[in-house]
Amino acid sequence: MKFPKETRRYCPYCKKHTKHTISILSAGRQRGSLRRGSLARARKRGLGRGKGNLGRWGSKRAVSKWKRRIKSTQRKVLLYKCQECGKIKGKSQGIRTSKITIG
Numbered sequence: 001m002k003f004p005k006e007t008r009r010y011c012p013y014c015k016k017h018t019k020h021t022i023s024i025l026s027a028g029r030q031r032g033s034l035r036r037g038s039l040a041r042a043r044k045r046g047l048g049r050g051k052g053n054l055g056r057w058g059s060k061r062a063v064s065k066w067k068r069r070i071k072s073t074q075r076k077v078l079l080y081k082c083q084e085c086g087k088i089k090g091k092s093q094g095i096r097t098s099k100i101t102i103g
């Protein structure tokens with residue numbers, strides 16, 4: 001999908017139509033690796049010690065990572081930045097598309 005760099009749309013803070021620049025919300029950095037059900041997280045709680053895994057702490061990645069690879073598109077969220085007040089507003093529901101080009 002193609003989007004222009006600038007557009008005129010309503011700014012709820014300025015309460016009028018102003019010029020907005022469009023950008024894409026980028027994915028945030030993943031913090032730590034204390035995922036639910038991970039061995040590292042269990043060790044923090046004093047569990048997951050000793051020999052063997054006792055049938056727990058599976059070695060496979062999350063099912064969604066290696067099974068059911070259907071979705072080939074991602075939901076992208078567009079951010080609109082008002083050029084008068086500098087406030088950024090994103091569309092509440094992103095657009096499901098494989099590629100976004102701006103400008």
Ligand SMILES: [Zn+2]
Binds near residue numbers: 084
């Ligand atoms: Zn504004």
